[in-house]
Amino acid sequence: MSRHLQLGRGGEFDRLRRIFARLGPGGGRDLGDDCASIWVGGRADGTTLVLSIDLSVEGVHFRTDWLSFREIGWRATAAALSDLAAEAAEPIGVLVSLGVPGNRQRRSGNAAPATEIMAGVGAAARSVGASVLGGDLVRSARYLVDVCVVGWTAHPVRRNGARPGHGIWVTGVLGGAALALARLKRGRRLARSLFRRYAAPEPRITAGRWLAGHGAVAMIDVSDGLVADAGHLAAASGVRLDIELERIPCWPGVTPRAAVASGEEFELLVALPPSFDAARGFHRATGLPLTRIGRCARGRGVRLTRAGRPVAAPRGFDHFPAG
Amino acid sequence: MSRHLQLGRGGEFDRLRRIFARLGPGGGRDLGDDCASIWVGGRADGTTLVLSIDLSVEGVHFRTDWLSFREIGWRATAAALSDLAAEAAEPIGVLVSLGVPGNRQRRSGNAAPATEIMAGVGAAARSVGASVLGGDLVRSARYLVDVCVVGWTAHPVRRNGARPGHGIWVTGVLGGAALALARLKRGRRLARSLFRRYAAPEPRITAGRWLAGHGAVAMIDVSDGLVADAGHLAAASGVRLDIELERIPCWPGVTPRAAVASGEEFELLVALPPSFDAARGFHRATGLPLTRIGRCARGRGVRLTRAGRPVAAPRGFDHFPAG
DSSP: OOOTTOOOSSHHHHHHHHHHHTTOTTSSOSTTSSSEEEEESOTTTOEEEEEEEEEEEBTTTBOTTTSOHHHHHHHHHHHHHHHHHHTTOEEEEEEEEEEEOTTOOOOTTSOOHHHHHHHHHHHHHHHTTOEEEEEEEEEOSSOEEEEEEEEEESSOOOSTTOOTTOEEEEESOBSHHHHHHHHHHTTOOOOHHHHHHHHSOOOOHHHHHHHHHTTOOEEEEOSSOHHHHHHHHHHHHTOEEEEEGGGOOBOTTOOHHHHTTOOOOOOEEEEEOTTOOOHHHHHHHHSOOEEEEEEEESSSEEEEEETTEEEOOOOOOOSSOOO | OOOTTOOOSSHHHHHHHHHHHTTOTTSSOSTTSSSEEEEESOTTTOEEEEEEEEEEEBTTTBOTTTSOHHHHHHHHHHHHHHHHHHTTOEEEEEEEEEEEOTTOOOOTTSOOHHHHHHHHHHHHHHHTTOEEEEEEEEEOSSOEEEEEEEEEESSOOOSTTOOTTOEEEEESOBSHHHHHHHHHHTTOOOOHHHHHHHHSOOOOHHHHHHHHHTTOOEEEEOSSOHHHHHHHHHHHHTOEEEEEGGGOOBOTTOOHHHHTTOOOOOOEEEEEOTTOOOHHHHHHHHSOOEEEEEEEESSSEEEEEETTEEEOOOOOOOSSOOO
């Protein structure tokens, strides 16, 4: 959900590349990152504002028979806030555009969907100390939630700072989002923890800021799938990422191969200096595991290995398949 | 297109009021204005960032048989920038979410619609010195363009500063947007100037900043129709607005009554001190007329008169009619 101006592989990226090439000089700054940044204030006491926008559309990003409207609002907002987490930014607020079908305003006995969606948006924002700054509401054929997030940081972490020798780490465990999606598609019931993982992801704001404070040199959130996002980080940094499949921290019942293809995980993939060894301190601060899954090398792209042998990379998902 | 958190009359406003009431303390700041504002920087050299978000949806705000994709992008962006104009803010940049139907990517011989829309977005942004900071692109059933604008100002002009005795003025001439829409609906051809007025509105950034520099105490852009927007300004300021129909500057062929109901005009309605008499200077600076159409009085709401006699106010348009 956060493929803003990412320049990687796939049909959607090719499309974005064409689009932003049209904007000419001055347009499309910071093309390599999910977030745009604006420097404000004086030299001594200035700060960097970071912004990102993230559109969730019914039938593409969510289904109203899988999630409540409140969960739809939370999830769309958490997805947008995840971009701020990867920048090590502190959220300030969100602006939200809602599209709501004119003839589906109310389910019997429930509050209006738009009200419920906004309750979820507000709860997700408050969970990271942000507030709802503004919004727009229009009639549309399908539900849609577009969230623009605003945050700030004294020292943003971009994607382009990884160098050969840096360690590659990931927060949390991967694969839950794909597993949940697969079961929902098959009409299967989900265990409570798995459903929560899918319906109410927690943006890794605290984790991102902790990592920035402990030497993170490049960071990206896992939204397209670990391999795809590793590819974005590798491209921006001009390095190759060597990732060992057997090191991938997996959701119970998920294979490493499925875990590295799982999108919308909203964990953080981070490059840290070779000397970094504070994963326990990270766990104490955030409650999350932090796992070293590989390293940066000279070259380009992502090299996946299992027991030291190269294996083909699965493709991340893409809303606009090429061709 | 810019009814962000406006608290006025009508179904949509009632809906928004319910929604943002749900957000609780800390949520929904600056409810009275189209723009959210964030104070950044130190006490001495700080500035106010202003943000607004504006969603345009195919079939509601535009039709692809009336406007080119480039015009659709321009118009959506101009509508969002109009909110910054009313705040007397200087635009910095825009973030844009695009929804594009998966099966309508390309018209024969033309560039991809998403590319064309972004070309229009970029041109509108550049016309006021702003750039495209970021974006998102997803597949959706219908085209949609959601534009989040970011600007700054040392001295924002809000809606709540009008007091009894202040003059009420409007920039430009009104009614062209409604006239164009009526003719398009009837399948009639439009004169070039009228079509441009509809397809390529110019956000009144320069006008807004000039007015702020010449004493503007309250300002709003005309997006819901002059009477409706006057109602928002009156409500925010706690005054009554007395407006004389015969003073309304009208597009050729449009009656004053139609002109004050015409939405998406993107002119500025502004309260100025009684002593203000620099309309000629405004014209020299902006090329636009500035017309005194009434004054603020004690009370509430909007009182329309013709030859000194009260007349009933036409309703502005509302995407979500009550009932």
